[in-house]
Amino acid sequence: MKFRFMTVALLLSLASAPMAIMQSGAAESGNEQHVPRLADIMSTTQLRHMKLWFSGASSNWNLAAYELRQLKESLVEAASLYPGIPVTNVTTMAEPVQALASAIAAKDTRAFSNTFGLLTNGCNACHQSMGRGFIVMKTPTVSPFSNQAFPPQRKP
Ligand code: HEC
Numbered sequence: 339m340k341f342r343f344m345t346v347a348l349l350l351s352l353a354s355a356p357m358a359i360m361q362s363g364a365a366e367s368g369n370e371q372h373v374p375r376l377a378d379i380m381s382t383t384q385l386r387h388m389k390l391w392f393s394g395a396s397s398n399w400n401l402a403a404y405e406l407r408q409l410k411e412s413l414v415e416a417a418s419l420y421p422g423i424p425v426t427n428v429t430t431m432a433e434p435v436q437a438l439a440s441a442i443a444a445k446d447t448r449a450f451s452n453t454f455g456l457l458t459n460g461c462n463a464c465h466q467s468m469g470r471g472f473i474v475m476k477t478p479t480v481s482p483f484s485n486q487a488f489p490p491q492r493k494p
Pocket residue numbers: 376377378380381383384387409413423424427428431457458460461462464465468470473475
């Protein structure tokens with residue numbers, strides 16, 4: 339499983355720092371680890387997918403970069419905890435994730451919204467290939483997060 343985690347993490351080119359934190363946390367918590375259900379990891383991924391959209395659409399590039407990192411880590415977690423998921427279904431996500439990272443780095447709103455569509459297609463492609471074609475993701479329209487500000491905040 340560790341090998342699988344490393345493979346997927348490398349293919350999705352995760353930064354090594356957050357990985358180190360995840361791994362040391364797992365080692366310290368002993369054998370009785372809580373393993374999140376795949377559907378719960380996915381529900382978290384859904385939140386990140388939505389927050390990623392609203393932060394990019396608001397040109398809040400720092401937040402968008404953060405949410406993309408969180409989303410990527412959820413996908414790596416799903417693939418490493420659930421070996422039933424074909425690795426290729428996860429690694430095909432690497433391309434849209436990388437394209438989004440570039441759009442965010444370039445602060446390019448148009449590229450961001452195009453590549454966000456590619457990411458969403460990737461979510462749906464995996465759902466379809468795993469008999470979950472009834473779970474269809476799309477670009478969100480209205481933010482349900484009335485407790486979080488998405489536009490960048492002015493420095494005091
Ligand atoms: C590698 C395969 C794969 C990828 C990629 C993937 N998913 Fe999933 N997703 C699944 C599977 C399998 C399930 C069903 C889990 C179950 O039945 O317990 C699922 C379920 C879900 C659910 C339903 C959770 C619930 O309980 O209502 C949501 C929402 C979801 N995924 C969102 C996403 C989003 C958003 C993305 C893309 C950013 C994504 N998924 C990418 C495999 C994937």
